[in-house]
Amino acid sequence: MKETLEKTELQLLQEFALPEISPATDEEIIAYLRRSYQVAEIAAKTERDALILGICEQFGVTVSDEELQAAGDEFRLEHTLLGASETLNWLSFQRITVEDWSSGIKVSLLTKKLKEFLFGAGVDNYYINNRNNFKRVALSQILVRELTEALKIAHAIRQENASFCALALLHSKGKQSKENGGFAGIRFLSELMPDIAQTVSKAKEAEVIGPIETTLGYHIIKIEKWFPSELTESVREEIFESLFQGWLQERLNLELRDKKL
Template sequence: MSQAITITKEDIFQQVQFSCKIPEIVEQIVTRKVIMAAAEEAGIKIETDELQKAADKIRLSYQLNSADDTWKWLNKHSLSLDNFEEIVYTNLISSKLVSHLFADQVEPYFFENQLDYAGVVMYEVIINDEDLALELFYAIKEGEMSFFDVAHEYIEDKELRRKGGYLGTVSRRELKPEISAAVFTATPPQLIKPIITCSGVHIIFVEEIIQPQLNENIRTQILTQLFSIWLKEKTHCLAGLLTLNY
């Protein structure tokens, strides 16, 4: 007969130590404490209806469609209902703090850095041989081959090959600096002369430049970035004052 296994809090903490996760967990704890202190200082309050809506969103995100689903999820993660409410509260207070601190900074930040949020619709083939890449580039320019022909023959990834090297809309931040410089000075539709990077020699066709607009997605990105910078500064200042008591 198999012997029953008992797991204690000490066992769990020891496993956390052995997995070398303590620095990561400590950082998360410090972050939560910083957020709570800043929210209290700012006088941010949470209304009951806000808490309920936030809880519903979290349940929806975890596909907890019934009370039974919720209880099973709580048991799986060793959480009580009070723990769940605290998670909801922490997430909501963080969101309201972000808005309180940075909502009025989003537009100025966007207009100062809007080139970072530009996008490009592009196709790409990466060749290992520079001479071959130049040969293919001129063959496409002179109409001896199409970009699709080159992509179909030289791209190894099956799905990308089927799409003819189509990468979709790529943001400026996702591109290597040397590629970004060439792509965003192109006049679409334009085939760009091969660019050498550490990944190989890139043959790129620029279909369209997408001018940046301050939509909700970019607004969220900026808020997240500003909040991350603020958190790093706050936690860095507290690093020397940190005391671990366990």
């Protein structure tokens, strides 16, 4: 009897035809953003781009056709869009036009050129004055919620020579560190939480520090390796972004204040 019912249910499911779903319209996409509470986030990004474009116009920061073409070629290479058909298929999948795509590349280029226009001359000095923030460190961590547990783990590592990796796999509540046996990656000091960065900056290779309390819980950290500080292209880009975001936030705050007056 049960087997017969299961077969009947299966037949009904197989015979049931799903309704045809048409591609979502722009209005339907906007409605989804509203009901999923994402409008504020998208609106903020839209307003940021509008502010950047306005500032570029004020300062005379422009993008040439040659620069736009080169950026487009670089984008296609990066995304393996090596021919016209691959590019058109990608545009179709993204539901955008060639003009939309070109506009996005142009905004990215203008943003990059504005950063260079505003801060290009000051990056070296900023790096020199904040060199320690750009030291890189490879570290492992065990994150737990309770201080008692953290103290037991730290004692086991220091006094009983317990395996940091094994304890991370057993106890860490941090998803990345638990999955990787404690290893949390290579980070700039400036990327770490302030309380952690302050303690880590004074530690030596192979040293285990903590527990350090943060809003996330208690961290036991092992310094795997220090890397020398150097002004690489990625560090330069991080400095540009940091300076630019701070400057841009000031402009936004001023604009909001002026609107209130």
